Amino acid sequence: MSEIHEAASLIGTRRPEPCNIVIFGASGDLTKRKLLPALAHMHRWNLIGPESKIIGVVRERWDRSHWVNYVHDQLLNFFPDAVLNPPSWRRIAEKLDVVHGDLGEAELYRKLKAALRTSEGKCNAMFYLAIPPDWHERVAIHLREAGLADEGEGFRRIVVEKPFGTCLRTAKELNAKLLRNFKESQIYRIDHYLGKESVQNLMVFRFANAVFEPMWNRNYIDHVQISVAESLGVEYRALYYDKAGALRDMIQSHLLQVMSLVAMEAPVSLDARAIRDEKLKVLKSVRKIRPDEVDKYAVRAQYATGVVDGEKSAGYRDEPMVDPASTTETFAAVKVFVDNWRWHDVPFLLRTGKKLPARVSEIAIRFRKPPQNLFARYSKETPCNELIFRLHPDEGMVYTINAKQPGLAPELRKLHLDAPYSVPGMGAPEAYETLLHDVLLGEATLFASGSEVEESWRIVQPILDAWQEKKEVQLYSAGSWDVPGIARLMEGCEGDWRDLSVDSTHEFHTLS
Ligand code: BG6
Numbered sequence: 001m002s003e004i005h006e007a008a009s010l011i012g013t014r015r016p017e018p019c020n021i022v023i024f025g026a027s028g029d030l031t032k033r034k035l036l037p038a039l040a041h042m043h044r045w046n047l048i049g050p051e052s053k054i055i056g057v058v059r060e061r062w063d064r065s066h067w068v069n070y071v072h073d074q075l076l077n078f079f080p081d082a083v084l085n086p087p088s089w090r091r092i093a094e095k096l097d098v099v100h101g102d103l104g105e106a107e108l109y110r111k112l113k114a115a116l117r118t119s120e121g122k123c124n125a126m127f128y129l130a131i132p133p134d135w136h137e138r139v140a141i142h143l144r145e146a147g148l149a150d151e152g153e154g155f156r157r158i159v160v161e162k163p164f165g166t167c168l169r170t171a172k173e174l175n176a177k178l179l180r181n182f183k184e185s186q187i188y189r190i191d192h193y194l195g196k197e198s199v200q201n202l203m204v205f206r207f208a209n210a211v212f213e214p215m216w217n218r219n220y221i222d223h224v225q226i227s228v229a230e231s232l233g234v235e236y237r238a239l240y241y242d243k244a245g246a247l248r249d250m251i252q253s254h255l256l257q258v259m260s261l262v263a264m265e266a267p268v269s270l271d272a273r274a275i276r277d278e279k280l281k282v283l284k285s286v287r288k289i290r291p292d293e294v295d296k297y298a299v300r301a302q303y304a305t306g307v308v309d310g311e312k313s314a315g316y317r318d319e320p321m322v323d324p325a326s327t328t329e330t331f332a333a334v335k336v337f338v339d340n341w342r343w344h345d346v347p348f349l350l351r352t353g354k355k356l357p358a359r360v361s362e363i364a365i366r367f368r369k370p371p372q373n374l375f376a377r378y379s380k381e382t383p384c385n386e387l388i389f390r391l392h393p394d395e396g397m398v399y400t401i402n403a404k405q406p407g408l409a410p411e412l413r414k415l416h417l418d419a420p421y422s423v424p425g426m427g428a429p430e431a432y433e434t435l436l437h438d439v440l441l442g443e444a445t446l447f448a449s450g451s452e453v454e455e456s457w458r459i460v461q462p463i464l465d466a467w468q469e470k471k472e473v474q475l476y477s478a479g480s481w482d483v484p485g486i487a488r489l490m491e492g493c494e495g496d497w498r499d500l501s502v503d504s505t506h507e508f509h510t511l512s
């Protein structure tokens with residue numbers, strides 16, 4: 001990463017106070033893949049001051065030198081730049097400390113308390129729970145009992161990873177349990193989609209440009225499609241995934257959060273509370289799906305054997321640690337309506353799946369057709385204009401318009417006004433980096449409130465209930481877009497599901 005990039009990306013960045021960054025689950029997967037690289041990157045940008053500590057909490061009997069070597073090796077894999085420069089690595093290593101013990105025993109928390117560093121008269125701490133959800137409550141209780149939730153000496157913040165509950169009831173219980181030990185303002189519920197640059201850009205696009213606002217409603221928009229297609233399968237996460245499925249794993253959290261940003265009203269300010277209130281209103285307005293409507297508004301499917309990237313690919317039920325009779329969905333699509341003045345009767349179509357032919361994520365706003373096809377003699381139809389926010393690959397925005405095909409007849413062709421998001425020579429922070437930085441600053445805008453999480457569960461709960469009753473699931477071949485049943489969700493919408501194949505997302509013509 002060049003110096004220019006570093007300097008440019010830091011404009012306007014606030015530097016957090018020194019803090020004890022405590023990672024529960026420090027030897028786990030999330031820590032090595034996401035948290036350590038994000039922290040090392042922040043360190044490089046001088047966003048973790050010299051007085052801060054990074055304390056790993058592990059079950060294994062690791063001493064400090066073991067932890068330092070472990071972090072070194074993981075960074076070598078996932079962010080080699082951090083360790084290849086010895087002076088920079090030494091500065092990271094100086095901040096590392098480890099505490100080992102049993103999460104269920106008070107002794108661990110006494111040791112942790114003793115390990116916290118006080119700097120400039122303050123003992124700030126962030127507790128990141130990168131541990132299985134059934135531990136969240138117990139850890140929160142122990143932290144409070146050890147006096148670690150008390151903000152007398154500095155701020156104390158607890159970061160909770162998804163899954164946040166497994167249904168509406170358990171999410172409510174978890175919220176209540178956390179709130180018995182920490183205040184809402186101390187709790188940061190991570191949804192890493194909110195940390196993605198292109199998702200944040202959606203808010204800027206909507207509220208820093210006046211031109212689209214008059215069209216951002218039921219009068220001009222036919223429907224909205226939010227899609228996250230993944231080419232990977234369940235990988236090493238079957239133990240979790242086979243109980244969760246795509247609806248819980250992606251739609252209840254990421255896709256509904258993205259939808260609330262698309263649909264929300266302008267907040268009165270950029271304060272966390274103002275933004276969360278607007279998002280919550282959207283979620284509260286989502287029409288309840290009755291049990292007898294589930295088949296009309298939701299589709300689930302599971303990948304069977306197929307071919308991905310030219311290689312034969314196993315079916316979901318043959319994946320390691322998956323129940324061979326599993327009916328867990330690896331693909332889910334849902335059609336919801338936001339019943340308010342702006343969006344009444346505009347479908348929001350949300351879909352996500354694993355082992356699809358490509359990794360593509362996007363938000364597509366499809367506008368209504370012109371009232372009359374004046375060019376019917378030359379072109380069978382006038383395609384709808386679309387505004388697409390690409391989250392992956394090639395973050396950016398594309399607006400499709402109809403123009404004349406050069407020639408003697410007024411035939412139509414589709415043009416794409418393509419605005420790539422990236423700036424040459426200037427990278428963008430990873431989602432986890434943005435989110436960790438915000439926790440350190442006490443900035444909660446990009447985190448879901450307890451009420452938002454509960455509302456999202458309310459939306460998907462009837463579908464979960466209906467699917468639990470069903471004994472069978474439709475299959476799609478790994479590596480194919482052809483998922484049975486999804487066409488019926490397009491009823492009443494203009495056109496088809498967008499073609500997500502990478503080729504078509506790259507096939508943009510630029511007017512410049
Ligand atoms: C996670 C899900 O929250 O998001 C995974 O648990 C999914 O199943 C991942 O693969 C997708 O995130 P991204 O950033 O790769 O789109």
